[in-house]
Every structure is written in C-alpha cells, then in structure tokens.
Amino acid sequence: MTSTRDRLTEAMADLLWERGYAATSPHDVLAKAGVGQGSMYHHFSGKHELAVAAFRSAIDTLIAESRVLENENDGSTPLDRIEGYLQRPRPGTKGCRAGRMTQDPQVVQDPELLAEVARAFDTQADRWTRAVEQAIEAGELPGTIPAQDLALALSAVLQGGYVLARAHGSQEYMDRAVRGAVALLEAARAQTGTTKETA
Amino acid sequence: MTSTRDRLTEAMADLLWERGYAATSPHDVLAKAGVGQGSMYHHFSGKHELAVAAFRSAIDTLIAESRVLENENDGSTPLDRIEGYLQRPRPGTKGCRAGRMTQDPQVVQDPELLAEVARAFDTQADRWTRAVEQAIEAGELPGTIPAQDLALALSAVLQGGYVLARAHGSQEYMDRAVRGAVALLEAARAQTGTTKETA
DNA sequence: GTCTATACATTGATAGAC
C-alpha cells in the first residue's frame, strides 16, 4: 500500500526521466499519480520541492548500479569489470536519468537539482577511476594513460551513446559506440602483453 | 543591413542553442530580434517553422566544421587528424547545438527537427569513419578495430564531454574526457608501431 | 489529508490598424 506522497514522488520521477523537469507540469504528475489538484501542495511546497525529492531518490538508484565496478573479489580482472560495465544493457533511446537533465536550462540553473546530477557523475567517476587505476596496476593498461582522464572518457562514451541513440531513435548507436570503446581498450590491453583471447 | 526575417532566424538560432526548443517562446525571439509581436507570423507560419529554418542553417554551419577530418593532403596522418579534431576547442558548458536537442521531448517527436539532428550526426559519423579507416590502412591503428564503431565511440566522447561539462558547470570535464580518449588512441597506436599486425 | 474550484501569469497564435 503506497501513500499519496510516495505515489507523487514516483510519478514525478518517471516523468522527469520521460520528459525532463521543465516539460513536466504539476497537472501531469497529479494525473499520473491519480490524486487531486491540491494534494501535491499538502506534501510539498510545489513542483520544485517534489522534483528535488523525486530526483534524489532516482539518483540513489542510479548510483547503486555502478557498484559493479567495485566487485574486486569476484575473480574478474579490473579491465574485465570495466568492459563488463560498459556493455551492460542501457536504454539508449530513453536516455540517462541524470545526463538527460544537463540539457534542461531550468535544471542547470537550479543548484539543488544540478547538485544531484553532479553527485551521480562524481560517484561514478570515482569508481571508474579506481577501476582504471587497478587495471594499470595489474598491467592490463599501459601506465602512460592518466586514470582520471580515461575514466571521464569512458563515462562520456556512455553519455554520448545516449545522445546518439536518441538522435537516431535507435538503440543500435549506443551499442556500437560501446563496442568501439571496448575494441579500443582491447587494443591497448594487447600492447601490455597480458593479451586475452577474444573470439 | 539585416532584414527582419534574418534577425528572426538569427535570434531563434541563438536561443535554440541557449535554451533549446521547448523553452524558447516566440515572445523571447521577438524581443531578442527587436521586432513586434506580429512580424514573426508574417514571415513564418509560427514558432515551429521559424525554428526549423533557424536550426537548419545552424546545422549547416556545424557540419562545415568537421571538414577538418577530411584534409587528406596537408601532410598530416589520419590519426593526427583524428586527435586534432578531438582536441579542437569546444564550448563544453554551452553544449552542442545538435546534441543538446536530443534531450528535448518536443524535438525528438518532431520529424523535421529530429531529421536535422540526425543529419548532423550522420555527416560527422561518415567523416569519422573514413578517417578511422585511413588510420587502419596506414597502420596507425590495429585492424581488429571496427572502424564504424570506433567512429561512433569518438563521436560519443565529444557528446558525453558536453554532458559532463554541463553537469559540473566546468569546461575541465570536457577537456579531460578528450585527453583520456586521445591517450587511449595513443596506446593503441604504440601497439601497431611495435608489433607487426597480420592484416 | 484529500478534494474541487479558482486565480493569475505565460505561451503560441490571431486581428486588424497603419
């Protein structure tokens, strides 16, 4: 049994992903949540406060997903984890819950919403960076590569993949971009001498 | 001396970049162009037609910039051109004129606007692909890399760089993502230089 | 706590004077 408050935040979270912040009206949220006009203003001061609450919990979920990069004791090598995380299924044409928001002027000008977006990327970047450092230490990637920069580049491939997929209305573009990145990582891995058989 | 019509398209093009399509109202455009309420509806059927005209010419400009990838006879190697193009100055926090639009639901649902976005990416992808193919033929990159996929990955790094830069309100993130990609390309280049590939 | 009814500003477009 979900409370009215929870139904409001869930509806808002869904619409934030689907349409973004500016394009989501209180009316839409109320209709989707199946509650009357005034209810939202009982639980929240307005659209903004509801959006912050909804977005915060959505980002929490998102952040949890990148924990895969940290599974250091499951027998996988760091580079395997990096490539595995890159290749996780991702809904390209829907876009990234976080990355999507960076193109909304109202979000970028809103310190609270922007902070949530930044939080998502910061956490992810830290995990990417650690995984890359470990791959370098393990000799899977050459030490000439700056770990933090490569981490951002890999993060950018995913974010850019969403953009390309949406531009063409096709998942294919996301998948190919990821494949290209993995192929380049493999080329760099081969160089270090710890070559892995890839059929 | 610029005509009223030109001032309208210029104002719309600027605002499309700054705020996107949905967030730009006719009123804003008219104010920026310095013309009265009705003038826009004399030259165009409405906001949509004006936006299409303005966006089309903006995309033409954008497409012209990636011609650098095609300068095959200026003494540069293909991989040099690729890295040079990656490292061109790009206004990260402003975002990409084309990529930005893919997060606007109204744009994605609009066949004419979406077609312009796709046109920009298609042209760019073709040029990236050709350059990568040439780099492989020249022995600068290993033949194990699928050219088209790497082309999309590099395109994605740039688009993702914009996203990261906007998420943090800092150009730095775009620059680092590009640096990471270049470092990885260099690692792959080193390999083909030292080892003979069985193409 | 939830609802209906309403207020008020903004959006996208039109009418019609000059």
Added chain:
DNA sequence: GTCTATCAATGTATAGAC
C-alpha cells in the same frame, strides 16, 4: 511589412469545503 491589442489554452499555485 510592421506594429499594438487581444485571445484561448496551459502552467503553477492558492482557497477553502469535506
């Protein structure tokens, strides 16, 4: 061709009944 004045619809928020 350009302008001012206006309109209907929508977006966001409030009032007040139950």
